[in-house]
Amino acid sequence: MAASSPATGSSQAHAARIDKAARREAIAGYLFISPYLIITSIFTIGLLFYAFYISMTDLRETFSRTSNFVGLQNYVTALTDGDFLLSLVNVFWYAIIVVILQTIGALLLAIALNAPIKGQRIFRTLFYAPSVASSVVVSLIFLWLYIRTGFVNYFLSLLGLPETTAWLQQPNGLFQIMFGVTDPYLKGPSVTWLAIMAMNIFTTIPTLMLLFLAALQDIPGHLYEAAAIDGATGVKAFFSITLPLLRPTVVLVLILGTIGTLQVFDQVAVMTAGGPVKTTLVPAYLIYAKTLGTPEISADAGLAAAMAFILAGIIVLATYLQRRFIEQGSERT
Amino acid sequence: MRHRRSLILAVLLGLLVPLIAACGGGTPAAAPTAAPAAGATAAPAPVAGGGGTMEVEPNAVLRVTSWGDAAEQKINTDSFARFNALYPNVKIEYQPQASDYQTKLKADAAGNTLADVFYLDSGLMTAFGPENILLDLTPGLQAGGVTLDSYAPALLQLFQRDGKTYGLPKDFNPLVLFINNEKAQAAGVDPTSITTWEAWRDAATKMTTGEGNSKVFGMCMQADAQRFGALMLQQGINIVDGKTVNFTDPKAIEAVNFWYSFYKDGHGQLPKELGADWCGQAFGEGKVGMTLEGGWMVPYLAKDFNDVQYTALALPTPPNGDRSSLLFTNAWAASAKTAYPKAAAALVLFLTSPENQRPILDVGFALPTHNTVLKDPAAQSNPTTKVLLQAAEYGKVSDIAFGGAAKDDVLKALNTNVEAAFLGQAELSKALETAQAEAQAALNK
Numbered sequence: 001m002a003a004s005s006p007a008t009g010s011s012q013a014h015a016a017r018i019d020k021a022a023r024r025e026a027i028a029g030y031l032f033i034s035p036y037l038i039i040t041s042i043f044t045i046g047l048l049f050y051a052f053y054i055s056m057t058d059l060r061e062t063f064s065r066t067s068n069f070v071g072l073q074n075y076v077t078a079l080t081d082g083d084f085l086l087s088l089v090n091v092f093w094y095a096i097i098v099v100i101l102q103t104i105g106a107l108l109l110a111i112a113l114n115a116p117i118k119g120q121r122i123f124r125t126l127f128y129a130p131s132v133a134s135s136v137v138v139s140l141i142f143l144w145l146y147i148r149t150g151f152v153n154y155f156l157s158l159l160g161l162p163e164t165t166a167w168l169q170q171p172n173g174l175f176q177i178m179f180g181v182t183d184p185y186l187k188g189p190s191v192t193w194l195a196i197m198a199m200n201i202f203t204t205i206p207t208l209m210l211l212f213l214a215a216l217q218d219i220p221g222h223l224y225e226a227a228a229i230d231g232a233t234g235v236k237a238f239f240s241i242t243l244p245l246l247r248p249t250v251v252l253v254l255i256l257g258t259i260g261t262l263q264v265f266d267q268v269a270v271m272t273a274g275g276p277v278k279t280t281l282v283p284a285y286l287i288y289a290k291t292l293g294t295p296e297i298s299a300d301a302g303l304a305a306a307m308a309f310i311l312a313g314i315i316v317l318a319t320y321l322q323r324r325f326i327e328q329g330s331e332r333t
Numbered sequence: 334m335r336h337r338r339s340l341i342l343a344v345l346l347g348l349l350v351p352l353i354a355a356c357g358g359g360t361p362a363a364a365p366t367a368a369p370a371a372g373a374t375a376a377p378a379p380v381a382g383g384g385g386t387m388e389v390e391p392n393a394v395l396r397v398t399s400w401g402d403a404a405e406q407k408i409n410t411d412s413f414a415r416f417n418a419l420y421p422n423v424k425i426e427y428q429p430q431a432s433d434y435q436t437k438l439k440a441d442a443a444g445n446t447l448a449d450v451f452y453l454d455s456g457l458m459t460a461f462g463p464e465n466i467l468l469d470l471t472p473g474l475q476a477g478g479v480t481l482d483s484y485a486p487a488l489l490q491l492f493q494r495d496g497k498t499y500g501l502p503k504d505f506n507p508l509v510l511f512i513n514n515e516k517a518q519a520a521g522v523d524p525t526s527i528t529t530w531e532a533w534r535d536a537a538t539k540m541t542t543g544e545g546n547s548k549v550f551g552m553c554m555q556a557d558a559q560r561f562g563a564l565m566l567q568q569g570i571n572i573v574d575g576k577t578v579n580f581t582d583p584k585a586i587e588a589v590n591f592w593y594s595f596y597k598d599g600h601g602q603l604p605k606e607l608g609a610d611w612c613g614q615a616f617g618e619g620k621v622g623m624t625l626e627g628g629w630m631v632p633y634l635a636k637d638f639n640d641v642q643y644t645a646l647a648l649p650t651p652p653n654g655d656r657s658s659l660l661f662t663n664a665w666a667a668s669a670k671t672a673y674p675k676a677a678a679a680l681v682l683f684l685t686s687p688e689n690q691r692p693i694l695d696v697g698f699a700l701p702t703h704n705t706v707l708k709d710p711a712a713q714s715n716p717t718t719k720v721l722l723q724a725a726e727y728g729k730v731s732d733i734a735f736g737g738a739a740k741d742d743v744l745k746a747l748n749t750n751v752e753a754a755f756l757g758q759a760e761l762s763k764a765l766e767t768a769q770a771e772a773q774a775a776l777n778k
Binding site: 061062063064147149154170171172253278325 | 435436439440442451456460461464465466546564584603605606607608683741742744745749752753756757758
C-alpha cells in the first residue's frame with residue numbers, strides 16, 4: 001500500500017509496524033464483537049432470510065415436510081385478509097392513542113419530578129416501579145383488576161357508579177357508543193381495547209419519564225435565568241426553552257413509542273387473545289397465532305411470515321415519516 | 334482509568350452469564366434410580382396380574398406429555414406407576430403441559446423435540462396425521478395381541494388414517510348438567526326435578542341471588558359451540574349433515590337462543606367474569622349454581638372442593654326434543670421419531686387397556702373406551718358415572734357432529750359469530766347466518 005510513495009527502509013518498517021498494530025487492534029475488535037455477531041447472524045439475520053423464504057411458500061403447519069413456492073401470493077392474501085386488516089386498524093388506534101398520551105404524561109411527570117420538592121428521590125423511585133415489573137406480570141394483575149368483581153369496579157362503586165362492567169368483555173367501539181357505527185372496521189377502539197391502552201400508558205410512562213428527566217437535567221439553568229431577566233417565566237419559558245431543547249428526546253420517545261406499540265403482543269396474549277370479537281386482535285398476536293395455530297385461528301405459517309414482513313415495513317415507514325416530519329420542523333425554528 | 338475499569342467489569346459480567354446459565358439450566362439428567370441389569374430387560378418381563386407384557390427395548394426412557402390440571406396429572410402418574418409394575422425397566426419422564434397444549438406440541442413437532450408418548454385430540458390428529466409424525470401402532474397392537482374391535486369404533490375411527498392406527502382412545506366423556514345441591518335447595522328447587530328446558534330456566538332464575546360483586550348466577554355460561562351444540566342436537570337436528578351445515582335451521586336458532594337467554598336475562602355468567610378460569614372452578618367456588626360439564630368434574634371437585642354436594646343429571650330436554658349430548662374423546666399416541674417405538678407402543682397399549690381403564694373409572698374421571706370395561710355392570714354403581722354412561726349411549730361424538738376433518742373450521746365459524754352475538758355485536762339469527770356461510774365454505778373446500 002505504500003508502494004507509490006518514495007519511502008526509505010526504516011519508514012517502511014515503521015509503516016509496517018503501525019499496520020501490524022492496527023490490524024491486531026482490528027482483530028481484537030472483531031473478536032470482541034464476534035459473539036454478538038455470530039449470534040445475530042444466525043438467529044436474527046439468518047432467520048430473517050429463512051422467514052422471507054417461508055413467506056413465499058404455501059407452508060401451512062410449521063412441521064410440514066412439503067411446501068411449494070408461491071411467490072408473492074401470501075402478500076396479496078394478507079392484504080385482503082379480513083383478520084389482518086382488522087388487526088392493523090386495531091393497532092393503528094393503539095399506536096395513536098398510547099403514543100400521544102404516554103408522551104404527554106411522561107413529559108408532565110418528568111417536569112413535576114424535576115421540580116425541587118421534598119422527597120424527590122422517593123417519588124422518582126415510586127413512579128418508576130411499574131416499569132420494572134414484566135409486562136406479563138402487569139397484564140395478569142390488570143386482568144384481575146378489570147374483571148367484573150375486580151378493584152376497578154369496586155373503585156367506581158365508591159364513586160357512586162353501581163353498575164358492574166366486565167371490562168375485558170366489551171367489544172363496543174368508541175364510535176359505536178357515540179354515533180352508533182357498527183361496522184367492525186369503523187367502530188373505533190373497543191372499550192376493552194381502551195382498557196388495555198390505559199394499562200399500557202400507566203406502565204410505559206415511567207420509562208419514558210426517565211428519558212425526559214435526564215434531558216431536563218441537561219438543560220443549563222442559566223438559560224432560565226436569562227429568560228427570567230427577559231421576563232419569560234413559567235409557561236412561556238416551557239414553550240420557548242424547555243420544549244425546543246427537549247426536541248431530540250421527544251423524537252426518541254415518539255419513535256420508541258411507535259415501534260413498541262405497533263409490536264404490542266404480551267398484553268393481548270395474556271389478557272384477551274385478541275377477543276372480545278377480535279377487537280383487540282393485533283398483527284403481532286395474529287402472526288404468532290397463525291404460525292402455530294390456536295383454537296381460534298387456524299395455522300398458516302407462510303401467510304404469517306408475509307404478515308410479519310408487512311408489519312415490519314409499516315414500522316419502518318412510520319419511523320421514517322416521524323423522523324422526517326419532526327426534523328423538518330426543527331429546521332424551521 | 335474509569336473506562337478501563339468498566340471495560341473489565343463488562344468482560345467479567347460477560348463471562349459470568351454463561352456460567353450462571355450453566356448452573357441454572359444444566360442440571361445433569363438424574364441417574365436411573367434402579368440400575369437395571371442390561372440384557373435381562375430384553376426378555377419379556379414376567380406377567381403380572383391380568384395384563385400381558387410385550388418385548389420392549391432395554392433401558393427405554395420415554396418422555397410423556399399431556400394437558401390437565403393437578404387432578405388429571407395424578408391420574409396419569411398413577412397410570413404410569415401401574416405400567417412400571419409390569420415394565421420396571423422403562424423409565425417414564427412425565428412433563429405435563431397445563432396450558433397451550435396444542436401450540437406446544439406443534440412447536441415441538443416443528444423443532445423435532447416431540448415427546449415420545451402424548452395426548453392426541455382430533456384437532457392434532459388432523460394436523461399430524463398426514464405428516465408422518467405419529468407412530469403407527471399396528472405392529473404394537475399385533476405384538477400385544479390386542480384387536481381393534483376391543484375399542485368403541487366411533488371413537489377409534491377418529492385416530493385412524495389410511496388404514497393405520499395412530500392413536501388409541503384413552504377415554505371419553507359426555508356433557509351432563511351439574512347442579513349444586515345446597516344452592517338448589519336454598520332456592521326451593523329439587524335438583525332431580527331439572528329435566529326439561531323450562532325447569533332448567535326456572536331453576537337458573539331462582540338460583541340467581543345477590544347483587545353486585547357477590548351475585549351468584551344460576552348457570553355458568555360459555556359462548557362455546559361445544560356446549561350449546563348439545564342443545565342443537567337435542568332439537569333432533571344434525572349440526573353438520575354430511576356436507577350441509579344446519580345452523581340456520583329454526584330449531585338450531587331456538588337452541589342457541591335458549592342458551593343465550595340465561596346470559597341475556599342475567600341468570601348466567603361467563604367464568605372469566607367471575608374470576609374463575611373455567612366453569613368447574615366457578616361451580617366449585619359457589620359462584621354459579623349449575624354448569625354443563627363432563628366426568629372430569631368428579632376428581633376435580635373431589636380434590637379442590639370436597640365439601641360441594643352436587644347432582645349430575647342428563648341434559649334437560651326441550652319440548653318435543655330428544656335426549657342428546659356431545660361426547661368428547663382423546664387418545665394416547667406416540668411419536669414416529671421415538672428412539673423406543675416398542676416401549677412407546679407398549680405404554681400406549683397399557684394406558685388404554687382394561688387393566689388401566691378400570692381404576693380410572695373408579696376415580697370417576699372419564700368413561701372407558703374398552704368394551705370389556707364399558708359393559709361391566711360394576712361401572713353403574715356410582716350415580717354420577719351411571720348418568721354419564723347413559724348419556725354416552727345417546728350422545729354424539731363432538732368431532733363427527735361438527736363435521737369431521739373440517740371440525741376446527743366449523744367450530745371457529747360458530748364460536749366467533751355466536752360470541753359476537755352474545756356480546757351485542759350482531760343479531761343472533763344474523764350471526765348464525767354468517768357462521769353458516771363460513772362453515773359451509775370450509776366444508777366445501
